[in-house]
Amino acid sequence: xxxxxxxxxxxxxxxxxxxxxxxxxxxxxxxxxxxxxxxxxxxxxxxxxxxxxxxxxxxxxxxxxxxxxxxxxxxxxxxxxxxxxxxxxxxxxxxxxxxxxxxxxxxxxxxxxxxxxxxxxxxxxxxxxxxxxxxxxxxxxxxxxxxxxxxxxxxxxxxxxxxxxxxxxxxxxxxxxxxxxxxxxxxxxxxxxxxxxxxxxxxxxxxxxxxxxxxxxxxxxxxxxxxxxxxxxxxxxxxxxxxxxxxxxxxxxxxxxxxxxxxxxxxxxxxxxxxxxxxxxxxxxxxxxxxxxxxxxxxxxxxxxxxxxxxxxxxxxxxxxxxxxxxxxxxxxxxxxxxxxxxxxxxxx
Amino acid sequence: xxxxxxxxxxxxxxxxxxxxxxxxxxxxxxxxxxxxxxxxxxxxxxxxxxxxxxxxxxxxxxxxxxxxxxxxxxxxxxxxxxxxxxxxxxxxxxxxxxxxxxxxxxxxxxxxxxxxxxxxxxxxxxxxxxxxxxxxxxxxxxxxxxxxxxxxxxxxxxxxxxxxxxxxxxxxxxxxxxxxxxxxxxxxxxxxxxxxxxxxxxxxxxxxxxxxxxxxxxxxxxxxxxxxxxxxxxxxxxxxxxxxxxxxxxxxxxxxxxxxxxxxxxxxxxxxxxxxxxxxxxxxxxxxxxxxxxxxxxxxxxxxxxxxxxxxxxxxxx
Amino acid sequence: xxxxxxxxxxxxxxxxxxxxxxxxxxxxxxxxxxxxxxxxxxxxxxxxxxxxxxxxxxxxxxxxxxxxxxxxxxxxxxxxxxxxxxxxxxxxxxxxxxxxxxxxxxxxxxxxxxxxxxxxxxxxxxxxxxxxxxxxxxxxxxxxxxxxxxxxxxxxxxxxxxxxxxxxxxxxxxxxxxxxxxxxxxxxxxxxxxxxxxxxxxxxxxxxxxxxxxxxxxxxxxxxxxxxxxxxxxxxxxxxxxxxxxxxxxxxxxxxxxxxxxxxxxxxxxxxxxxxxxxxxxxxxxxxxxxxxxxxxxxxx
Numbered sequence: 019x020x021x022x023x024x025x026x027x028x029x030x031x032x033x034x035x036x037x038x039x040x041x042x043x044x045x046x047x048x049x050x051x052x053x054x055x056x057x058x059x060x061x062x063x064x065x066x067x068x069x070x071x072x073x074x075x076x077x078x079x080x081x082x083x084x085x086x087x088x089x090x091x092x093x094x095x096x097x098x099x100x101x102x103x104x105x106x107x108x109x110x111x112x113x114x115x116x117x118x119x120x121x122x123x124x125x126x127x128x129x130x131x132x133x134x135x136x137x138x139x140x141x142x143x144x145x146x147x148x149x150x151x152x153x154x155x156x157x158x159x160x161x162x163x164x165x166x167x168x169x170x171x172x173x174x175x176x177x178x179x180x181x182x183x184x185x186x187x188x189x190x191x192x193x194x195x196x197x198x199x200x201x202x203x204x205x206x207x208x209x210x211x212x213x214x215x216x217x218x219x220x221x222x223x224x225x226x227x228x229x230x231x232x233x234x235x236x237x238x239x240x241x242x243x244x245x246x247x248x249x250x251x252x253x254x255x256x257x258x259x260x261x262x263x264x265x266x267x268x269x270x271x272x273x274x275x276x277x278x279x280x281x282x283x284x285x286x287x288x289x290x291x292x293x294x295x296x297x298x299x300x301x302x303x304x305x306x307x308x309x310x311x312x313x314x315x316x317x318x319x320x321x322x323x324x325x326x327x328x329x330x331x332x333x334x335x336x337x338x339x340x341x342x343x344x345x346x347x348x349x350x351x352x353x354x355x356x357x358x359x360x361x362x363x364x365x366x367x
Numbered sequence: 368x369x370x371x372x373x374x375x376x377x378x379x380x381x382x383x384x385x386x387x388x389x390x391x392x393x394x395x396x397x398x399x400x401x402x403x404x405x406x407x408x409x410x411x412x413x414x415x416x417x418x419x420x421x422x423x424x425x426x427x428x429x430x431x432x433x434x435x436x437x438x439x440x441x442x443x444x445x446x447x448x449x450x451x452x453x454x455x456x457x458x459x460x461x462x463x464x465x466x467x468x469x470x471x472x473x474x475x476x477x478x479x480x481x482x483x484x485x486x487x488x489x490x491x492x493x494x495x496x497x498x499x500x501x502x503x504x505x506x507x508x509x510x511x512x513x514x515x516x517x518x519x520x521x522x523x524x525x526x527x528x529x530x531x532x533x534x535x536x537x538x539x540x541x542x543x544x545x546x547x548x549x550x551x552x553x554x555x556x557x558x559x560x561x562x563x564x565x566x567x568x569x570x571x572x573x574x575x576x577x578x579x580x581x582x583x584x585x586x587x588x589x590x591x592x593x594x595x596x597x598x599x600x601x602x603x604x605x606x607x608x609x610x611x612x613x614x615x616x617x618x619x620x621x622x623x624x625x626x627x628x629x630x631x632x633x634x635x636x637x638x639x640x641x642x643x644x645x646x647x648x649x650x651x652x653x654x655x656x657x658x659x660x661x662x663x664x665x666x667x668x669x670x671x672x673x674x675x676x677x678x679x680x681x682x683x684x685x
Numbered sequence: 686x687x688x689x690x691x692x693x694x695x696x697x698x699x700x701x702x703x704x705x706x707x708x709x710x711x712x713x714x715x716x717x718x719x720x721x722x723x724x725x726x727x728x729x730x731x732x733x734x735x736x737x738x739x740x741x742x743x744x745x746x747x748x749x750x751x752x753x754x755x756x757x758x759x760x761x762x763x764x765x766x767x768x769x770x771x772x773x774x775x776x777x778x779x780x781x782x783x784x785x786x787x788x789x790x791x792x793x794x795x796x797x798x799x800x801x802x803x804x805x806x807x808x809x810x811x812x813x814x815x816x817x818x819x820x821x822x823x824x825x826x827x828x829x830x831x832x833x834x835x836x837x838x839x840x841x842x843x844x845x846x847x848x849x850x851x852x853x854x855x856x857x858x859x860x861x862x863x864x865x866x867x868x869x870x871x872x873x874x875x876x877x878x879x880x881x882x883x884x885x886x887x888x889x890x891x892x893x894x895x896x897x898x899x900x901x902x903x904x905x906x907x908x909x910x911x912x913x914x915x916x917x918x919x920x921x922x923x924x925x926x927x928x929x930x931x932x933x934x935x936x937x938x939x940x941x942x943x944x945x946x947x948x949x950x951x952x953x954x955x956x957x958x959x960x961x962x963x964x965x966x967x968x969x970x971x972x973x974x975x976x977x978x979x980x981x982x983x984x985x986x
Contacts, residue, residue: 084584087492116587123585128578132677133600142596143586183676199586379818386819394835405835509959511911513918514952517938521945619826623915627938637827638919641834653831657823 030057030097031239032081032119032207037094039073039080039263041310048310050076051263054094055337058207061237063229065254065271067244067286071307073263074243078211081241082115098207117147120205124212126192130184136195137180140164143199152203167198171228190221197228208232209241214249226253247290251275259283262308262318264334269343279345281323317348329355373669380665385437387657391650392436396429406646418449422647445651450643455651458636463655465535466632469624470617472552474610477559482606484560485567489602490594492572500564507561512620516554516627523550533629551624558620559613566609570602577601604674611667615660710972717968723961730777738771742928751943761946763936769947772928773954779929780958783840784909787847788902794848795855796898800890802856803863814860817853825850825912833921840929843922847909854905855898862894900973903966907959914955930955 039051051073058064066074079085081096083103096103098118106114123129131139144152144160155163161180168176171194184192193213200208210229214222230253232238244250250257250271257274259267259282267280278284285303305322314320316331323330327348335348348354395402402425403416411419419425423446424432439445445455484504488497524532536544574580575598583593622634629635633652640648672678711717730737739759746766753761760769802813823831829846836842867890916922917931918938925932930951937947 082585084581112587112589114587115585121585123578123582125578129582131579131583131597131601133604133675134597135676142588142592146587146589146592185677196582199582203586379815382815383819383822386815387822390819391831394831398835405837505963506960509907509956509963511915511955511959513915514934514955517934517941517948518952521941521948525942525945615824619824622826622830623918626919637830638921641830641921646834649831649834653823653827656827660824660827661822 028059031060031062031099032058032241033095033097034081035095035097037077037080037096038092039076039085040090040092041086042088042090046311049263049313050089050310051080053337054260054263054265056258056265056268058239058241060206060239061233062256063233063240063242063254065242065244065250065257066260067247067250067257068260069245069307071262071310072260074245074260075211076263077260078121078209078241078243081209082119082121083111084115084121113147113149116143116200116203116205117150118205119207119209120200120203121209121211122193122196122200122213124215126189126196126216129196130192132184135181135183136168136187137161137164140167140180140195140199140202144202147203163202164198167202168195171195171198171201172224173198190217190224193217193221193225194228197225201232204236205238207239207241209243211243212245213242215244215246222249229253247286259286262313263310264318264346265337265344266319266346267344273341273343279340279343279350280319280347281325281349282319285322317346325349327356329357372672376665376668380661383661384658387661388437388440388654389433391654392433393429394650395423395646407644415449419646422447422449440654445654446647448640448645448648450645455647458648459633459652459655462631462633462636462652464538465630466618466621466625466634468548469551469555469621469630469632470614472548473555473559473617473621474614476552476556477563477613478610480556481560481563482567482603484564486571486594486599486602488564488568489571489575489598490590497568501568504561504564504568507557508565510557510561511623512555512558513623513627515557516551516624519550519554520627535630535632547628547630551628551630554627555617555620555624559617562613563606563609567602567606570605571598574598574601600674604671607674608667608671611664614663614667618656618660707969707972711965711968714968714972716964717972720961720963720965720968723957724965727777727781727958727961730774731781734774734778738768738774740768740771742767742772742775743926744768744771751940753944753946760950761944763933763947764940764943769933769950772933773930773950776928776930776933776951776954777958779840779923779927780910780913780955783844783847783913783923783929784906787844787913788851788905788909790844790848791851791905792855792898792902795852795857796859796894798852799856799859799861800863800894803860804867804890810860813856817856820849821853823850825908826915829912829916830919830921833916838921838924840923840927843913843916846916847912850912851905851909855901858897858901859894862897863890866890866893896973900966900970903962903969906966907962910958910962911955 034057035055037051037054038049041048041050054073054077056064066077068074076085076089079089080091081103083091083106085091091104094104098114101110101114103111103114130136134142141157141160141164144155144163152160165176165180168180173179173191173194179187184195187195193216197213208229213229214225217225226249229240229242233240242250242254254271256268256270258265259274259280261282267274267278267283269279274283275287278287282303289302303322308314308318308321314331316329316333317323317326317335320326320330330348333354335346335354336351337344337346338351340350348356349358395405398405402423403411403419406419406423407415424435427435436446443456445459447454448458484500488500491497520532523530530550531547532550534547536547538544571594575594580593580598583597588597618633621632622637624630625632625634626638633656637649637652640646640652708721712721744767746762748766749758749762750764750766751762752758755761758768758770760773763769763772798813798817802810820828825847828850829843832846832849833842836845913922914929914931914934917924917929918935919931920935923929923932925936933947933951934955937945937951941948
């Protein structure tokens with residue numbers, strides 16, 4: 019180890035701590051997210067992966083307080099720079115949306131207003147933030163900025179096409195327009211919520227390239243939400259794995275993929291078809307994701323985990339630090355009461 | 368652009384118009400028995416019967432009669448009434464403006480009150496405002512124009528003596544005319560205020576659940592802009608489509624309101640003519656109303672299409 | 686779409702009647718309960734009017750004319766001394782006795798026309814659509830006036846006229862449903878098995894399109910009641926002395942400066958009736974509509 023005090027780590031741009039989100043229905047309240055914690059540093063691309071229903075969408079909605087009317091963040095905090103998003107007053111919240119945190123949605127075909135031209139939508143997005151530094155631009159400047167960004171995202175002939183309506187663009191183009199709308203406001207953090215899931219492989223590759231360029235050229239941090247591990251591996255620096263509303267593993271992408279700790283992560287990676295498997299049965303994870311209304315009291319993965327022990331049914335595992343990563347699994351928690359046998363597990367390999 | 372659809376609709380409308388004329392031309396013959404007796408009733412005098420025979424062309428064959436009536440109608444000749452021998456078009460021309468003013472005023476009032484009510488209720492779903500306005504809307508819907516008219520007449524014109532109960536006033540005196548217009552307009556508009564408020568509310572709520580509204584919020588647009596610009600424009604489209612039908616129902620209600628408030632207009636004309644068995648007036652007035660209705664529907668259909676860019680601009684698709 | 690079932694649409698035996706379930710669902714909602722209660726109340730009046738009404742609706746008593754509510758006449762009397770309450774109670778029979786048959790006739794007529802148009806298609810379809818459009822070019826009341834001018838005012842004619850005005854609505858819906866059902870795979874499957882037109886229409890198409898039409902009927906009832914009252918009010922519908930609410934309103938209107946009670950009470954009962962049927966109809970639609978596809982799937986076995 020070299021001498022001297024360790025260098026100050028860069029303060030995180032976004033710090034989520036112990037986030038809990040609940041949906042209230044007429045009969046009961048469902049816990050959609052529980053004790054979710056992670057950081058995003060400036061210029062970092064963090065992937066959030068999990069199957070459908072694991073809470074990824076709830077998380078992205080919660081980050082900007084865009085939960086539906088019956089959703090509520092009941093505990094925890096979301097610190098964007100120094101402000102807790104959950105405690106912002108309405109006007110400050112509205113101002114932050116788009117300007118500090120931007121979002122790109124999954125479905126480009128329905129995410130743009132059909133009755134307004136692209137120009138109107140892009141200009142209005144900027145006008146909403148005039149109270150901050152965008153106020154120094156005149157209306158015409160805003161249009162020029164919009165045309166510029168459209169060009170940057172790869173819309174051909176942007177000066178002409180800016181007056182067109184969304185339905186006059188293909189799905190891939192509309193996704194780019196959405197990205198352009200997000201970029202216009204120059205947010206420090208961009209949330210891509212399944213932004214490429216609806217696109218074909220070529221388009222997806224282009225969009226991914228665009229995102230990487232964003233990080234390179236503008237230092238934009240990105241939260242990349244996806245169910246596709248392959249894509250995540252290409253783009254992200256770090257990954258958070260989610261299951262049943264909990265963060266179960268987190269770490270830098272290389273070590274997570276090489277040496278997954280949580281049994282769920284291991285199973286997910288094993289399920290990715292590779293060329294080597296040709297002719298064999300595809301691996302699947304037995305069982306299914308527990309429904310939110312029927313969660314077991316202990317570890318949520320217990321019914322599908324090959325290493326399950328009784329102690330896992332009693333108490334929810336803690337989110338512990340292991341080798342610069344974090345895992346929510348009793349196997350790695352020395353205080354959990356988990357009994358390690360002599361049989362080596364994949365985790366120890 | 369809208370070209371092909373427009374042509375089709377107009378062609379269809381022309382056919383409907385012609386058929387309507389034919390229908391009215393043949394109306395008298397739909398009933399078994401001597402048409403003259405049908406028109407005049409059993410106690411018809413000889414001379415009047417002869418007048419009717421000649422006027423209605425009853426000696427010609429039925430197809431010929433229909434043809435004559437239709438051709439005449441297309442040229443603006445709707446016949447003459449039995450008693451005063453005045454051209455029906457003249458009588459209608461005198462009565463029509465009053466009915467049109469009433470219809471437009473009512474529709475205008477309904478839109479002016481109903482739409483904002485619906486929009487505001489949608490911005491605060493399940494609030495006390497929303498609940499109350501929903502109850503009010505339903506109540507208004509079940510208040511048909513003529514019942515509302517009677518009650519208003521009872522209360523404001525008779526009990527409280529605040530507003531006139533009879534007549535329409537003169538065009539030359541706009542203020543007086545307006546005073547005479549108030550109660551009938553409110554009576555006629557009431558049902559539609561309730562109906563529009565509900566329609567707009569439902570439409571707005573549906574729009575507010577759409578992904579593009581989520582995008583608007585995510586980008587930081589103010590609530591006011593999201594509701595009254597981005598959501599409303601989409602929500603208003605189905606409402607416009609309904610307004611065309613609305614004018615037709617309004618015409619139906621106008622008949623009652625005119626009778627109750629003794630206003631001159633097509634409604635009074637029709638009812639009086641039915642009573643006095645003055646058939647050409649009945650036939651002509653009804654034709655005019657049908658034409659207005661058809662025109663209103665056509666207009667509504669086109670404005671609906673103009674409002675929605677997805678239909679309007681058939682230009683380049685990437 | 687799930688795989689078409691080749692089994693026949695089963696007769697109802699064995700399964701619980703969907704009607705009972707729907708009724709329970711409707712009664713569970715406040716609007717539906719209110720509507721249901723009101724409608725049942727009205728039906729009871731219709732059935733037991735002679736027993737409930739204190740007087741004969743046509744019994745005149747000139748000495749007691751144009752009185753307000755009193756001990757002897759709970760709602761007062763009209764210009765001929767007839768008891769208002771009794772007339773209103775019997776008026777319920779007129780109102781429902783016209784509205785129900787009229788809308789039912791409209792449904793049947795519209796169903797037949799719509800099915801012919803939808804199933805046969807081509808020129809016949811085009812012609813029928815144009816005819817329906819022409820009928821719908823006249824607002825209901827206006828068309829009613831035109832027809833009544835020729836047919837003459839009477840209760841029977843009012844039923845006919847309302848039926849004619851409302852029929853195109855049913856024809857449109859029926860036609861649209863037939864067109865969409867016609868394309869369904871199970872119909873093609875049946876045809877491939879050699880089923881004739883009659884069988885296809887009667888057994889497969891008909892049950893699936895009946896339900897929405899009845900919802901439409903429930904929602905048209907209040908309109909029909911209102912139209913009848915309106916036409917009678919104008920003097921071109923039911924004729925006095927038959928105690929249609931419209932007639933009572935008209936008589937009351939003539940004498941409204943002497944006593945407002947006929948107008949007020951007739952207006953009130955008309956509004957309550959309309960409200961009850963509207964609530965019932967709308968709740969019925971809300972309950973059945975989303976489940977309608979469920980009914981269809983069930984029907985296909």
